[in-house]
Amino acid sequence: MGKNSLVFVLSLVVAGLGSYLIYPLLSTPPVPAVEEKWWGPGEPTKEDASVREMKINVSENVLEDLDHRLSNHLPFQDPLEDAKQHYGMNTRLLETIVDHWKTKYNWRERENFLNQYPHFKTKIQGLDIHFVHVKPKETKGLKVVPLLLVHGWPGSFREFLETIPMLTTPQLGRNFVFEVVVPSLPGYGFSDAAVRPGMNPSAIAVIFKNLMARLGFNRYYIQGGDWGSMIVHVMSVLYPDRILGVHQNMCFVNTPIANMKMFMASVYPSLFMKQEHVNLIYPLSKMYSYILLESGYLHLQATKPDTVGVALRDSPVGLAAYILEKFTTWTNKEWKDLEDGGLTKKYTLTNLLDNVMIYWVNRSITTSMRLYSEAFSSDYYNQQWDRQPIKDVPSGCLRAEHEIAFSPDFILEEKYENLVHLKDYDNVGHFAAFQEPELFSKDVYDFVDKVEKLPKEKKK
Numbered sequence: 001m002g003k004n005s006l007v008f009v010l011s012l013v014v015a016g017l018g019s020y021l022i023y024p025l026l027s028t029p030p031v032p033a034v035e036e037k038w039w040g041p042g043e044p045t046k047e048d049a050s051v052r053e054m055k056i057n058v059s060e061n062v063l064e065d066l067d068h069r070l071s072n073h074l075p076f077q078d079p080l081e082d083a084k085q086h087y088g089m090n091t092r093l094l095e096t097i098v099d100h101w102k103t104k105y106n107w108r109e110r111e112n113f114l115n116q117y118p119h120f121k122t123k124i125q126g127l128d129i130h131f132v133h134v135k136p137k138e139t140k141g142l143k144v145v146p147l148l149l150v151h152g153w154p155g156s157f158r159e160f161l162e163t164i165p166m167l168t169t170p171q172l173g174r175n176f177v178f179e180v181v182v183p184s185l186p187g188y189g190f191s192d193a194a195v196r197p198g199m200n201p202s203a204i205a206v207i208f209k210n211l212m213a214r215l216g217f218n219r220y221y222i223q224g225g226d227w228g229s230m231i232v233h234v235m236s237v238l239y240p241d242r243i244l245g246v247h248q249n250m251c252f253v254n255t256p257i258a259n260m261k262m263f264m265a266s267v268y269p270s271l272f273m274k275q276e277h278v279n280l281i282y283p284l285s286k287m288y289s290y291i292l293l294e295s296g297y298l299h300l301q302a303t304k305p306d307t308v309g310v311a312l313r314d315s316p317v318g319l320a321a322y323i324l325e326k327f328t329t330w331t332n333k334e335w336k337d338l339e340d341g342g343l344t345k346k347y348t349l350t351n352l353l354d355n356v357m358i359y360w361v362n363r364s365i366t367t368s369m370r371l372y373s374e375a376f377s378s379d380y381y382n383q384q385w386d387r388q389p390i391k392d393v394p395s396g397c398l399r400a401e402h403e404i405a406f407s408p409d410f411i412l413e414e415k416y417e418n419l420v421h422l423k424d425y426d427n428v429g430h431f432a433a434f435q436e437p438e439l440f441s442k443d444v445y446d447f448v449d450k451v452e453k454l455p456k457e458k459k460k
């Protein structure tokens with residue numbers, strides 16, 4: 001064989017091998033089949049399908065025990081000089097939080113606050129699932145639009161409560177109003193936890209589809225951030241005929257092709273995106289070192305949730321430090337440089353402690369953290385949900401400046417094939433609904449408005 005034909009054959013081999021390797025990355029894998037499993041103890045039984053009203057009413061014992069633990073915790077380790085929040089939550093800040101908890105925070109009052117919304121439980125696939133369900137006050141001449149709001153970790157249904165009055169009250173210039181359903185994820189807050197492995201985001205998607213069906217909703221909108229955004233993504237892929245539109249804060253694409261594109265775009269980023277977005281993700285080394293710095297908890301929870309859970313279930317001050325540290329760093333990247341962690345700039349300590357209490361009163365931190373282990377299991381990973389685009393379901397993204405993961409427009413297009421709404425917000429972080437209830441509600445209204453006005457063939 002001559003030299004030229006050798007080169008030719010070699011090029012063929014390389015091209016063949018290259019496309020063999022790349023092709024599977026370019027094509028969309030089939031939608032994984034998701035079974036309707038039984039997650040409760042024992043064998044599946046015929047289920048009580050009733051929807052029961054419930055009031056949050058924590059027993060006196062739990063509150064006395066909490067008081068005792070708050071008053072008798074061991075002295076905290078002094079922070080290093082000038083450490084701010086760079087070594088984790090600063091214990092001076094924690095002192096302030098615990099002092100507020102002991103002297104100003106009144107759980108019975110907070111129960112009244114939480115109970116102003118109607119709470120329910122219903123049995124689904126062996127688990128008692130808790131949710132808040134609020135109908136609009138006034139509906140004359142308006143279309144009532146069902147909306148499922150899905151929280152993540154370390155949040156709870158609490159994050160959405162301030163948005164409910166706006167979402168369920170008619171707004172000037174809108175011809176629709178929402179009827180909202182806000183569940184606690186299985187293993188979170190007041191929902192039961194699975195007793196066997198496998199409660200991953202797609203399993204939760206099935207449960208929430210069944211919850212909505214139980215309430216008589218077969219066509220509805222869905223919204224989610226954090227794990228909620230993964231769950232609503234899966235719902236949109238599995239149930240496109242039920243989902244009228246999907247709105248996410250934390251729209252994020254994590255496919256091999258998207259990552260390659262991000263890498264290639266780094267050569268000349270301003271060719272691919274607006275300057276303000278360039279600063280958010282480039283240089284990539286800055287973005288990756290941020291991810292490394294802030295994702296230790298994720299690795300821990302994805303591998304040994306039960307070990308760290310022992311300590312967090314035993315110590316309310318430890319639990320508060322662990323949870324509220326995230327409300328500092330994830331709300332604003334710069335708050336790590338503040339002595340007081342910035343928390344009261346966007347939240348009140350009382351509201352933040354409601355969220356901690358929702359983890360404490362039912363000791364749900366361990367079961368909540370297990371979601372990471374299930375979502376990072378090889379079983380779940382092999383289903384490759386990240387690579388499933390949302391095809392026809394109209395999609396909307398609230399893109400916050402301080403979100404923990406940022407995907408620029410040219411990357412989002414890959415996953416959201418019918419993206420009808422994309423809006424950037426400065427000075428907003430990961431917990432958009434909790435942090436900015438008005439802005440958040442308005443963005444959801446704007447999104448649904450756009451979808452409702454779409455020509456028929458673009459709608460679901």
Ligand SMILES: *[C@@H]1O[C@H](CO)[C@@H](O)[C@H](O)[C@H]1NC(C)=O
Pocket residue numbers: 055056057
């Ligand atoms: C909570 O439970 C206690 C004791 O069972 C009862 O006396 C009280 O009325 C309940 N409160 C609410 C708000 O249901």
Ligand SMILES: CC(=O)N[C@H]1CO[C@H](CO)[C@@H](O)[C@@H]1O
Pocket residue numbers: 056057058059189190191192193361362
């Ligand atoms: C799942 C679970 O343990 N739920 C309990 C959590 O706390 C509330 C309030 O005390 C109880 O009513 C639930 O039964």
